[in-house]
Each structure stands twice: as structure tokens, then as C-alpha cells.
Amino acid sequence: MIQWKEETIIEANIEQVWELFLDKNIKKIMPKVDEHTLIEKTEGEVGAKHQQKYREGKRVETYIVDTLAYENKPEKKVKQISFVLGKAFEINLTFTLEKLDDRITKFIYEGQNKGVNFVGRAMLKLGSEKSNNQVVQEFMEKVKQEAMKANR
Numbered sequence: 001m002i003q004w005k006e007e008t009i010i011e012a013n014i015e016q017v018w019e020l021f022l023d024k025n026i027k028k029i030m031p032k033v034d035e036h037t038l039i040e041k042t043e044g045e046v047g048a049k050h051q052q053k054y055r056e057g058k059r060v061e062t063y064i065v066d067t068l069a070y071e072n073k074p075e076k077k078v079k080q081i082s083f084v085l086g087k088a089f090e091i092n093l094t095f096t097l098e099k100l101d102d103r104i105t106k107f108i109y110e111g112q113n114k115g116v117n118f119v120g121r122a123m124l125k126l127g128s129e130k131s132n133n134q135v136v137q138e139f140m141e142k143v144k145q146e147a148m149k150a151n152r
Contacts (some may be wrong), residue, residue, distance in 0.1 A: 002124055004136050005110035012147040014099040017107065018077045020146050021048070021095055028146045029139070034060060046070050052083070052125075061086055075099045087122030089113055105147075109140055 010017055020029050023043050026036045032055050048067040053060050063108035069080035077097040084090050096108040113123030113132070 001098060001114045002127075002129065002132050003110075003111055003112045004133070005108065006136055006140060007106060007108040007139050008144060008148050009100070010105045010107050010144050011103060011106060012101055012150065013075075014097050014105045015148050017097050017105045017143070017147045018072070019150070021077075029143050032056065036065075036146075039064075040069075044070055044072060051089065052086070067113055068131060070092070084116060086120075088115060088123065092117050107140065107143060109136065109143075111136075 015079045018033060019025055023036055027033055027075045033052055034055050034061050035051070035053040037051045038048065039051050039112070041047050046067055046069060048070075050065040050067075051062065053062050063085055065083045066083050067079070068082055069078055071078040076099070078094065079093070080089070080094040082092045091111065093111040094109070096110075098106040100106055113124065121128050
């Protein structure tokens with residue numbers, strides 16, 4: 001199992017950053033997501049389900065994303081999701097935004113990737129922690145760039 005928890009400061013209003021995590025904007029911060037379709041409940045509700053299609057090169061994976069937690073308060077926003085990728089990995093992600101002031105937001109990104117079968121566990125053991133950390137850092141940088149782009 002791989003786990004991480006990273007945080008960064010974004011020079012943008014919490015509402016602007018939160019907008020990036022809404023269904024309509026998800027491709028801005030997750031460009032490999034081809035489709036993100038609500039199939040159960042509403043977007044801002046625990047228990048909501050989305051069908052997501054993720055492209056890695058020529059291969060497209062389709063899976064269901066479950067919303068496990070959702071909080072949308074002026075000072076703090078949280079979205080926690082879970083999905084199984086390729087029948088091999090169970091991935092849990094939490095995105096937390098904390099308002100530091102009207103134009104500065106703390107972004108906390110935490111998650112875990114767990115192998116659900118022999119193949120998944122073996123692939124996680126073979127994969128490097130360095131490459132996983134790079135993926136985490138790239139995602140955080142993408143969120144920061146998109147939030148600051150909206151700030152201009």
C-alpha cells in the first residue's frame with residue numbers, strides 16, 4: 001500500500017480553488033479523465049456515484065467513483081472519493097481546502113493506493129515511491145496553476 005499526505009499554499013480564494021473540483025471543471029485538473037458522468041444522487045452529496053473514463057495512452061479504463069465525504073463550508077471544503085482502477089488498485093483520495101484569508105488557500109491532498117489482488121499488490125511493490133511522489137506533486141502543481149490562472 002502507498003500512502004501520502006501533502007500540502008501547499010495557493011494564492012487564490014478558496015471558492016476559486018474549490019471550483020476546480022466540481023464536475024464541470026474536473027478535466028482542468030485531471031486531463032487524463034475523458035469522461036466524468038454523474039450516475040447516482042447529486043454532485044455535492046455523500047454517496048454520489050460518477051462513472052469515470054481515464055485514458056492512459058491508447059488504453060481507456062472505466063470505473064465508478066464513490067463520494068465518501070463532502071463538506072462545503074466557507075472556511076473549509078473537503079471531498080473524499082474512492083474507486084477501483086483496473087480491478088487491481090483501490091484508490092482513496094481526499095482533497096481538503098482551508099481558507100487562510102480572502103486570497104490564500106491551503107490545499108491538502110492525501111490518499112492511499114492499495115492492491116486488491118495479487119497483481120495489484122505486486123505492481124505496487126515493483127513501482128517506485130519516487131514515481132508516486134512525482135505524480136502527487138504534479139497533481140498539486142496542476143491544481144495550483146489552474147487556480148492561479150482563474151485568479152488573473
